[in-house]
Structures are given as structure tokens and as C-alpha cells.
Amino acid sequence: MKCAYKNLATFHTDHTDALMRFSSLYSENMSEMDGRHQVIRRQIMQKSVLLLSLLLFPVWTMGLSLEEYPLAESFLADISGKHGFSREQLKQILLDAQIKESILKAISRPAEAKPWHEYRHIFLTEKRISHGVNFWHQHHALLDKAEQAYGVPPHIITAILGVETFYGTRTGSFRVLDALSTLAFAYPRRAAFFSKELEHFLLLSREESLDPRQPQGSYAGAMGWPQFMPSSYRRYAADFDQDGKRDIWTNPGDVIASVANYFTAHGWRPNQPVAVKLSKPAPALANETLKAQYTLAFLKAKGLPLEDNYPPKLKANVFKLDGKNGAEYWLGFTNFYVITRYNHSPLYAMAVHQLSQAIRERFQQEGK
Numbered sequence: 001m002k003c004a005y006k007n008l009a010t011f012h013t014d015h016t017d018a019l020m021r022f023s024s025l026y027s028e029n030m031s032e033m034d035g036r037h038q039v040i041r042r043q044i045m046q047k048s049v050l051l052l053s054l055l056l057f058p059v060w061t062m063g064l065s066l067e068e069y070p071l072a073e074s075f076l077a078d079i080s081g082k083h084g085f086s087r088e089q090l091k092q093i094l095l096d097a098q099i100k101e102s103i104l105k106a107i108s109r110p111a112e113a114k115p116w117h118e119y120r121h122i123f124l125t126e127k128r129i130s131h132g133v134n135f136w137h138q139h140h141a142l143l144d145k146a147e148q149a150y151g152v153p154p155h156i157i158t159a160i161l162g163v164e165t166f167y168g169t170r171t172g173s174f175r176v177l178d179a180l181s182t183l184a185f186a187y188p189r190r191a192a193f194f195s196k197e198l199e200h201f202l203l204l205s206r207e208e209s210l211d212p213r214q215p216q217g218s219y220a221g222a223m224g225w226p227q228f229m230p231s232s233y234r235r236y237a238a239d240f241d242q243d244g245k246r247d248i249w250t251n252p253g254d255v256i257a258s259v260a261n262y263f264t265a266h267g268w269r270p271n272q273p274v275a276v277k278l279s280k281p282a283p284a285l286a287n288e289t290l291k292a293q294y295t296l297a298f299l300k301a302k303g304l305p306l307e308d309n310y311p312p313k314l315k316a317n318v319f320k321l322d323g324k325n326g327a328e329y330w331l332g333f334t335n336f337y338v339i340t341r342y343n344h345s346p347l348y349a350m351a352v353h354q355l356s357q358a359i360r361e362r363f364q365q366e367g368k
């Protein structure tokens, strides 16, 4: 790739030089002009030439060079044999993939560790709440049907879609083929994970009759309204309207059922709580485990203040968040853990939980 870019740069410069030479010849022949005018004229010409060359030679993207990426070469050998793909067809697809600098930059950006009260502000906005309520109204019948089929309530599904893609409106503009190829072949640190996802993506494309060159997603290859990686898509996406396709880009029913199915498969428990804030600090019991590992009876015996009458056998864990006014202590139940299966972060799960509560509250108020 580097060589290709270098060649391209030389090519680009050569043409620019030629145009520049033409422009200086042109302005030097204007003998009647005084020196100052010539300078101004030359500056205008230089700018025009630059603009012209940008129009003539837009930003160039090159297909994948297998020689330059040994991981791509071995991937091709491995996968074509393994799943009975035509080696030639697969090669043509991979050759069409583009290794993108912007993807490498995005994945290498250090994750900024924000305290909960700052993280919360990103997702708990008036706009996200009101659009969530609108989404619920718009897809009321499908959300109800999904709750009946999967046991996952509308406000949870709505909040997931709100956090992931602002209700399907920000699904990513990278070609999934480029995203996964870049990270599988040019990002050794995560190559094992992303080549597996690329393998799933190729299988998914075959199963769903998709052209692997078409689908778009995030820089990491997450797709559609729910931002499923290819492995999750294959495992959990649902064909709710039974039209033979699992479409998580344009079919709200399939989207809603896919999220619900993901939750059910990860152990969502209908009609059980997600998380409750403790009225008193509990530093001795707080830990960083996401799983609901203790029974409430155990936590109560340890002196945990529990005002609600939850069944003593119900399991939960105690964790701490950095709130605006200092530490907040929370009880996270199994359903909180299930939300972290979507994204392994307590901040993410808490954002989904609180957004879901805010949306539900508003939705119920409007219904009265």
C-alpha cells in the first residue's frame, strides 16, 4: 500500500508540475503586466491549478495487494479450503478490499476513560429521550410483538438502538469489507479477532445472498441499527417478518427481534429489575465483577441496606460509579449483566438502563 500511495503521489505531483509549468509560462508571457500584478496573477493561477488538479485527480483508494499483506494471503488459503469458497472468487473480493488509514487511526485512538457523570451526558440527552419515545410510538406493534415472543421489553430494545445508532440513523459509512480487511490484515494486535469476523462476514454474505462489497458499517465492521458484528449477526439476527431475509439495515421488525433475541440468548429475565441505586455507600461490598454473583440474602446479611422487597434468592452484585456528587453505589442484577454482553462496560449498561427508564417514563406520561 505504501508503495502504491508513493507512486500515486509522484504521479499526482508530476501532473501538478506540468500544469504549474504551463501556468507560469502563461503568466511570464504577460510582459505588459507589472511585477506586482504578475505575483498576484501567479498566486491565483497556482490556486486554480491546485483546484483543477484536485478535481481531475480525486483522493485515490487502492485495492488490497496480497503480496504486501501476508496475513491476507494466508487468510485466502485458509478460508477458501475451509468453507468451499471458490479461491478465485474469494481472491477477487479480497483484492477489492481497501486498507484504510482512517480505520487504523480510529481503532488506535486511546479509549478515554470518562467518569460516569460525564459518560452519562453523552447518552442521557433530551434529544435521545424524545427520539426514543417517538421510536416506540412508531414501532409500537413490533415492539409489543417482540416482547411477547422474546420477553424483552420495548424500552430496553429502544434504548439499545438509541445508544448504538441513534435509532438507526447513524449506522456507519465504512464498507464492512474494508473495515474487517484493514483490521484483519494491517492491524496485527487484533488480527486474530478480526480475521475471524471477516470469515463470519464472508459466510454471512453467502448465507444472506449479500454482495460482500456492499454492506456498510462502523470502522470496526459493526452493522445495521443494532451494530452487530458478523458473528453476532449470524448467531442472533432474526427474520421477524419471515420474508427469508434477516435485514438489520432497513427492516425495523427484523432489527427489533434481533436485539430481543440477542438479549434472550444471553439470559435476559423478563420482569426482573436491572439495577437500583443504594441509599447508603457500600465500599466494602463494591467490586468490579459484572456478574450478579451474590444472593440478596447474602448481601443483606453483610449489612447492605435494601429498601425494596426483592426475593432473597435474587442475585446481584454491588458496584461503584463516579457520580457528579461523589461515589454512587449500585446493585446490578442479572439483567444488568446481560446488558454488558452487548458491550462489556458497566458505564454502557448503566447508560442503556437509565435511557430506557427515561424513555419509559416519558412514554407512560404521554399515554395518560
Ligand SMILES: [Ca+2]
Binding pocket: 238, 239, 240, 241, 242, 243, 244, 245, 246, 247, 251, 254
Ligand atoms: Ca425479514
